[in-house]
Amino acid sequence: MGQRLVLVDGSGFIFRAFHALPPMTREDGTPVNAVFGFCNMLTRLLKEHTGTHLAVIFDAGRTTFRNAIDPRYKAHRPEPPEELIPQFALVRDATRAFAVPAIELDGFEADDLIASYAAAMKRQGGEVVIVSSDKDLMQxxxxxxxxxxxxxxxxxxxDEVMAKFGxxxxxxxxxQALMGDSVDNVPGVPGIGPKGAAxxxxxxxxxxxxxEAAASGAMKPSKRRDALVAHAEDxxxxxxxxxxxxxxxxxxxxADLAITPHDDAVLQAFLDAQGFKSIKARLGLNGLPRRTEAQAEAKPVAAHEPAPDAPFGPYETIDSDSALETWIAAIRAVGRVAVDTETADLNSRRTRLIGISLAIAPGRAAYIPLGHELGEQLPRARVYEALAPVLNDPAILKIFHNAKFDLHVLAGAGLPDAAPIDDTMLISYALEAGAHGHGMDELSALHLDHKPIAYDEVTGTGRNRIGFSAVPIDRATAYAAEDADVTLRLWLLLRPRLREARALALYETLERRLVPVLLGMERAGVMVDRDDLIAMSAEFARRMDEIQRDIEKLVGHAFNLGSPKQLGEILFDEMKLPGGRRTKTGAWGTDAAVLEELAEVGLELPARILDWRQLQKLKSTYADALVGEIDxxxxRVHTSFAQAIAATGRLSSNDPNLQNIPIRTAEGARIRRAFIAAPGQSLISADYSQIELRLLAHVADIPALKRSFGDGEDIHARTASEVFGVPMEGMDPLTRRRAKAINFGIIYGISAFGLARQLxxxxxxxKRYIDAYFARYPEIRRYMNETREFARTHGYVTTPFGRRCYVPGIADxxxxxxxxxxxxxxxAPLQGGAADIIKRAMVRLPAAIADAGLDARLLLQVHDELLFEAPRDQAEAVAQLAREVMQNxxxxxxxxxxxxxxxxxxxDAH
Structure with a gap:
């Protein structure tokens, strides 16, 4: 046989093996499923695919010479799953244990090394076999x-390449140059796939x-030709x-890659450390009889678990050292554990931990009571000492439902932050945002056909309610351990669906990685000026009194402005104003929509009532309520960010809600003035400009808007010029305002009636304005029609980054x-796309801040804005860094x- 060089694409195989094989752990809990697959492949390769030379080629790092060609290259590729990270080094160790060279080189990808070795072997007259299925190597x-x-x-x-790609x-x-690659940020030409490229x-x-054919006109006019001309440089x-x-x-x-026999002792030691007895047997090491792969002893954990339909309970109470040690050992053996906490109340940052529940398999769960008033319980210190190493062990996956809450609680008890984690609430949210709620009980009923024990069943309701610490431990165990059991079953069911639904990258790169970022923000809080809030409350109260006196003069007598019934009688019975509508109870409707309609026709009384109501809301919601929220x-005030509420992926804020402060009013600015920097610090606000309009230009592929944004023009003046046919220079502010109303209104599907009311x-x-707008930008009408049709067909729409936003009422x-x-x-694709983009920035910012040596903290996220706090002398650097990270x-x-x-x-920062 002549020379034959076998080159293994080690980096590519690791990922394929990791996702192809179920979870496996060795005795110390380290994940090893990719290592096991790699060792099996190498064993078979050495036996069945003969060659004279062999090497495994790895990527040395993410930065290569291609980043100098295009900084965007692989810039947004997701970080590897946390369970895979410890296996990278083990695969290299395995390669060396088999006496096979493990080769990598800084600045180059494994593919470049494979290409260079292949070229060198061909020059020597030899053959090359590349062990990979990556299309990048098919050239x-x-x-x-x-x-x-x-x-x-x-x-x-x-032949196989021709059959698959043409x-x-x-x-x-x-x-590949025409198709591009969204995973690696290779731009390509939009709209050209494999068939079109071929x-x-x-x-x-x-x-x-x-x-050249596209640019010269030799190619027939088409959307594809236009794309080739526009994206030729890409x-x-x-x-x-x-x-x-x-x-x-x-x-x-x-010459150094020539195949040499492995050292039995070295290879046996490595395989023993991983627990790969079946591979040892196949290799005939240690005198063990050879066994088939089907008889392998190194089986995935799932092979030892009860069936998913195992009964819910009875569950174990961990109240002795021996039981605790048994459970800790079982967790390490399995390599994962579902965790849930029971608390004195719902203030996750300040509550007292009452107990912890654990689950390692369907039906196998337990509860550790810690703060119950009666019953046998282990000392907290003993439990914390045993659990702490499990929580921060990178080889053990911790599974939560609403992990952020439990992590706050565990941290408050002095336990370390758990890592790595999975969160079944966020997995469900990544799969089906908007389709249903993502609470554990709802998901259990939906996916497991099981109704968990309700909190009210164990604590009672109303006057008879007791604190969880007063619940008898046996009843607490049945309730709490079931929650951990349900969480684990949901994880086993939903986690595999992420890949099927193409939601894995969304979950891994955004939702899961956002948890520690939000934890840090909630722990940091934002400082408020208590005295200024009190002064603001008094200021709003004085203005409300003034408005009330004006209203009473208009009416002719005093009445309770807070009473909708009295207000309706005054407006529609006494004053006989038009447009009154009675509610189902027979009373006059006086909601904001009714008052706005009356105010728009020039009636002063409804307008003044709206002013009074706005001040009342701001006074009660912010000026008064924030004083009680100060820690x-x-x-500082510590809000809580909810990740799994909005169908579009947007975060929401509660306790207190800081996302509904008016943006463009004097009152909104007055409220923001009470949020202050700590002594010696500054606040930095970084806000995306017109992000949803930019996304509209992108997803609807509107050349005129894209050129305008690319040239940095005033987009509203440009729209006014395009639609109304007026020059941009010296444009009437009213004309620009009308274009702005259409630009933003179109995003929300504004009607002619709505635009008429607004302007x-x-x-x-x-209607003429809107018709002219669509005539100038026909791509928007096409986008709207295609999006509606897609939603009717599929029940959801997607953001540019693959998030599915379900629209349940689309067929109503x-x-x-x-x-x-x-x-x-x-x-939804626009608002959701904006949410995805700011989440991408939030995930990257903590590391960017740390790498830059800055002391900044991310405090708040409000729609398209991020708020930071940093030492005054670092504020400019933080602002610049925030701009760079967010814009990229x-x-x-x-x-x-x-x-x-x-x-x-x-x-002042806003």
Missing amino acids: LLGDGVSMLDPIKQTPIGP VVPGQMIEM QLIGEYGTLETIL ARISRKLVELRCDVALPAPI VEDR GIENGEA KNPARRGYAERQAIN AAALSVPLLVEAGIGPNWS
Whole structure:
């Protein structure tokens, strides 16, 4: 046999093995499923696929020469799963234990090394077999180079490439340059997939001849030709990114890759440490009889678990040292545990921990009582000492439902933050945001057909309610351990669906990684000026009194402004105002919509009542309520961010809600002024500018808007110029305001009636504005129609980043409800896309701040704005860093713009 070099794409195989095999852990709890798959593959390779030389090639790091070509390259690729991270080093150890060279080189990808070794072996007249199924390597096939799929154990050659992609291996570079790759941020040409790329290559040949045909007019007019012209430079950059280097200086000469026998003692020691007895047997090590793979002893944990339909309970109470030690050992053996906490109240930061429940398999759960008034219980210190190593062991996955709450509680008890974690609430949310709620009881009924014990069943209700610490331990065990059991069963059921629904990256890169970020924000809180809040409350009260006196003069007598009944009688019985509508109870309706309609026709009384109500709401919700929310220890207000509420992926804020402070009113600015920086610190506000309009230009592919954003123009003046045919220079402010109302109104599906009300014009005039807008931007109408149709067909829409936003009312028979759902469907990809982008920034900012050596803290997120606190002398650097990270959080066809401000209070910084 002549020389044959076998090159294993180690980095690619690790990920494939990790996702192909179920979870496995060795005795100390370290995850090893990818290591097990790798060792099996290497064993089979050495036995069945002969060669004279062999090496496993790895990626040395994320930064390579391609980042100099395009900084966006792989910039948004998700971090590897936490359970995979400890296996990278073990796979390299396994390679060396088999006496196989493990090769990597800084600045280059494994693919470049494979290409360079293949070229070198071909120059020596030898053959090359690449063990991989990665399409990026298929450009190397032919002329003595073949591939082998390590999972399917099937060969890949030119015929297979032609059958799958419609091109020969040498044309794969052109195909990939046209297609791009969203995972690696290779831009390509929008709208061109494998079929379209193959057609273009077959007709025109190389990328340059394709681009020349598009630019010269030799190609028939089409949307595809327009895209090729508009994105020609992106395609050329893409070609540079996907073409493999064949001239890399080899880290080790080919002679050093000659196959040599492994040292039995070294390999046996490695396999023993991992618990891979079946592989030892197959290799005949230690005198063990050979066994088939089906008889392997190193089985995934799931093979030892009860069936998912195991009964719910009875559960164990852990109230002795021996029981605690048994459970800790079981957790380490399994490598994962579902955890739930029981508390004295729902204030996660300040509550007292009453007990902890654990589950390691369906039906196998237990409760550790810690703070019950009666019953046998282990000392807290003993339990904490045993649990702390489990919580921060990177080899043990901790599974929660609403992890942020439990992590606050555990931290308050002095326990370390758990890592790595999974969160079944967020898994469900990533799968089906908007389709249903994501509370544990609702998910249990939906997915497990099981109704868990209700909290009221164990604590009672009303006057008879008792604190959880007073619940007898046997009843507490039945309730609390069931919660952990349900959490684990939901994880076993829902976690695999993430990949099926293409929601894994969304969960892994955004939702799960956002948990520690939000934890840090909630712990930090934001300082408020108590005296200023009290002064504000008095100020609002004085203005309310003034307005009330004005109202009473208009009415002619005093009445209770807080009584809708009295107000309705005055408006529609006494004053005989038009437009009154009675509610189901027979009373006159006086909600905001009714008053706004009356105010818009010039009636002073409804307008003044609206002013009074707005001040009343601001006074009670902020000026008064925030005083009671101030933490007595740090003088800061600590809001709670909810991740799994909005169908679009937006965060919500509660206790207190800081996201409903008016943005463009004097009162809103007055409230923000009470949020202050700590002594020696500054607040920094960083806010995305017109992000939803930019997303509209991107997703609807509107050339005029994209050019305007790219040129940094005043987008509202440009729209006014395009729609109304007026020059931008010296534009009438009213005309610009009307264009602005249309720009933002279109995002929310505004009607002619709604625009007329907003601008104070006739319905016919408003309709002409909207018609002119769609005539100038027909792409928007197309986007709206296509989005509505997609929602009707699938029941959901998607953001540009793959988040599914379900729209339950899209097929409602009621026209009003269906119309509302259609407007939701149109807006969700834009609002949801904006939510995804700011979450991407939030996930990256803590590390960016730390890497820059800054002391800043992220405090608040309010829609498109982030608020930071930093030492005054670092404020400018933090503002600049925030702009950079936020503007680079996503690669769109329009630039993202972030405006940042600095000040001693939120109002000045905003």
